[in-house]
Each structure stands twice: as C-alpha cells, then as structure tokens.
Amino acid sequence: MIAFSKINKQYGKQVLFVDASFQLNEGEKVGLVGPNGAGKTTLFRMIVGEERPDEGDVSVPRKVTVGYFRQDVEEMSGRSVLEEAIAGSGRLGALHHELEALQLAMSDPARSGEMDGILDRFGVVQEEYEHLGGYALESRTREILHGLGFDDERIDGDVGALSGGWKMRVAMARVLLGEPDILLMDEPTNHLDIESIIWLESFLNARAGGLLMTSHDREFMNRVVTKIAEIDGGEITTYSGNYDFYERERAIREANREAAYARQQAMLAKEQRFIERFSAHAAKAAQVQSRVKALEKIEKIELPK
Structure with a gap:
C-alpha cells in the first residue's frame, strides 16, 4: 500500500537513510522503532508529502487516505470540543459544516434571491452526507471523545479552555474520526490515562486499516502491532x-553476526599472515596474488551497531 524504495535522506552531515526500503501493506499494524534522531518523524513526513527523499521513491496510491497524529498541536479556539473534533474528520466533517452553513443561509431573508441555488446545493450535500453515514457523525464523535476521557460537559465546552494535553486528545479524536486507510501515530499514549490507553488499544485492534506508530509504551505496542520496522544506521x-x-530476534541476529564477524576476522588474519610470509618468495608468487585478489573481493562483515 505504501512503499519506500531505496531512499536516501540527510540533513547536512546527518545521514538518516541510505538505500533504505520498506513496505506497509494493507491492514498491517507496524511499530516503528529506532534511536532518537534516527528518522522516524522524517519517515512520517515523507508519507504525508511534507518532505521528500533526496533519492529514491515514496509511493502512496492516490486513493489511499492517510491520517497523521503528531506531537505538535495546531491552535484550537472558537468552537466546542465536539465541533473541533468533527471539523477534522475529513470529507464528512466538511459536509457537516457545509450543511450547517446552508441551513443558516436558508433562514436568512437577505439571501431569498439565492434560495433556488441554496436549496439545490443543500440537496446534493445532504445526499452525499447521508450516503457516507453523516447522521451518525455526532454520536460517533461523542463515542470517540468519551473513549479518550472526555465527559459530556467538557465535550460541549470551549476547546480553547483546554490544556495542551487535552487538546492533544482532541487532535487524536479528529484523526480517528476520519477513518483513514492508514493511521500514522507518533507516541499516541503520551497524554492518555490508563482507561484511555485501554480504550485506544481496543479501538486500534478493531480497525481494519493499516497502522504505523511510534511508542515508548512497550506493553501497548506489544498488544497492538504485529510487525516491527527498525530504523538504525540508515537502514x-x-x-x-x-x-x-x-x-x-534482534538479539539472535546480533549474536549470529558477531559470530560470523569473528570467524571472518580469523580467516582474514590467517590469509594476511600467508601473504606477508610468502610475498617475497618467487615460488609462491601466484598463490600470493590469488589470495590477495580473493581478499579484495570478500564482502566484509561489520559488527552490529
């Protein structure tokens, strides 16, 4: 569904990706891990088109919708929490607010001369809204907000009065409500209490769509993802x-690589000793040259980073 093919990316002298490839398939739930500064946020930003690789390709099919929950929250004010959540719910949210605007226009005497056009537009928008399940939008929004810890009083209250942590929850509700094909979630449990984390875990497990997320909450990741993508050393x-x-599995791979490295180093040392011992012997010249060429062709094993 989403594919990274031999991407390269660096900022000045900081190299993030070197010929890196990765694929997120339909319905997969993947945990993205790696050291701080390895490129996890950059990967998210390339998926949503906010950045591009220096080389290589990032492929996101046009019909695939992507929702991105990030750690920086845009300004929220002038609406109720409910309306703010609905506003970010994609196409349904846009239709919802257009219907509200059209209803106001229909009751405005100053626009009586435009009424035929307003009514026609209202019919078109209402049909699409109903087809997409829009009349259940408010109840679904309340359900998600309740799951994220909001009570009814707070849901109907001013979003601008919320703390930064509660605004993060509103931002998450907006993304979840949009029902995208792919969810990108950057540390989704950071501002949640235990009850909200349990609810979110259940919500994500019930989703049929794909998920790519970072999280320092190991147990949460264990219960949600079925695949891990590790960014390290540009790969x-x-x-x-x-x-x-x-x-x-990573520990096993590192142990195997260390053992292979030790075996190769022993072999290289043995060959180097032969070359050094007989390099001045005419009778061994052919063998020496043969071994030198063989060593040059060997792909060196590197120790795990």
Missing part, C-alpha cells in the same frame, strides 16, 4: 512479530 529492518519478538 530499515523489519521483524514479523510484536515488540518482545523483535527484541529476541
């Missing part, structure tokens, strides 16, 4: 399992 490596599986 993206995938592991087919949850976070615990990733840690075990």
Whole structure:
C-alpha cells in the first residue's frame, strides 16, 4: 500500500537513510522503532508529502487516505470540543459544516434571491452526507471523545479552555474520526490515562486499516502491532512479530553476526599472515596474488551497531 524504495535522506552531515526500503501493506499494524534522531518523524513526513527523499521513491496510491497524529498541536479556539473534533474528520466533517452553513443561509431573508441555488446545493450535500453515514457523525464523535476521557460537559465546552494535553486528545479524536486507510501515530499514549490507553488499544485492534506508530509504551505496542520496522544506521529492518519478538530476534541476529564477524576476522588474519610470509618468495608468487585478489573481493562483515 505504501512503499519506500531505496531512499536516501540527510540533513547536512546527518545521514538518516541510505538505500533504505520498506513496505506497509494493507491492514498491517507496524511499530516503528529506532534511536532518537534516527528518522522516524522524517519517515512520517515523507508519507504525508511534507518532505521528500533526496533519492529514491515514496509511493502512496492516490486513493489511499492517510491520517497523521503528531506531537505538535495546531491552535484550537472558537468552537466546542465536539465541533473541533468533527471539523477534522475529513470529507464528512466538511459536509457537516457545509450543511450547517446552508441551513443558516436558508433562514436568512437577505439571501431569498439565492434560495433556488441554496436549496439545490443543500440537496446534493445532504445526499452525499447521508450516503457516507453523516447522521451518525455526532454520536460517533461523542463515542470517540468519551473513549479518550472526555465527559459530556467538557465535550460541549470551549476547546480553547483546554490544556495542551487535552487538546492533544482532541487532535487524536479528529484523526480517528476520519477513518483513514492508514493511521500514522507518533507516541499516541503520551497524554492518555490508563482507561484511555485501554480504550485506544481496543479501538486500534478493531480497525481494519493499516497502522504505523511510534511508542515508548512497550506493553501497548506489544498488544497492538504485529510487525516491527527498525530504523538504525540508515537502514530499515523489519521483524514479523510484536515488540518482545523483535527484541529476541534482534538479539539472535546480533549474536549470529558477531559470530560470523569473528570467524571472518580469523580467516582474514590467517590469509594476511600467508601473504606477508610468502610475498617475497618467487615460488609462491601466484598463490600470493590469488589470495590477495580473493581478499579484495570478500564482502566484509561489520559488527552490529
């Protein structure tokens, strides 16, 4: 569904990706891990088109919708929490607010001369809104906001009066309400209490769409994702399992690589000793040259980073 093909990306001297490839398939729930500064946020930004790789391709099909929950929240004011959540719910939210504007226009005597056009537009918008399930929008919005810890008084209150943490929850509700094909979530549990985390876990597990998320909450990630993508050293490596599986498998791969590195170093040292010992012997010249050429062709194993 979303594919990164041999991407390269760097900022000045900081190299993030080197010929990195990765694919997020339909319906997959993937945890994105890596050291701070490895490029996790940059990966998200490339998916939504806010950045581009220096080389390589990022492919997102046109019909695929992407919702991005990020850690920086835009200004929210002048609406109720309910209206703010609905406003960010994609096409349905836009139709909802257009219907409200058209209803106001229909009751405005100053626009009586435009009434035929207003009524025609109202019919078109109402038909699409109903087709998309818009008349259940408010109840779905309240359900999501309740799940994220809002009571009815706060839902109907001024969004501008909320703290930064509660505004983060509103931003999350907006993304979830949009029902995108792919959810990108950057540390979704940061501002949630235990009850809201449990609700979010259930919500994400019930979704049929894809998910790519970062989280320092290991247990939350274990219960939600079925695949891990690790960014490290400019590469993206995938592991087919949850976070615990990733840690075990990564340790096994590192141990195997260290053993292979030690074996190769021993072999290289042995060959180098032969070359140094017989390099001045005419009778061994052919063998020496053969071994020198063989060493030059060997792909060196590097220790795990």
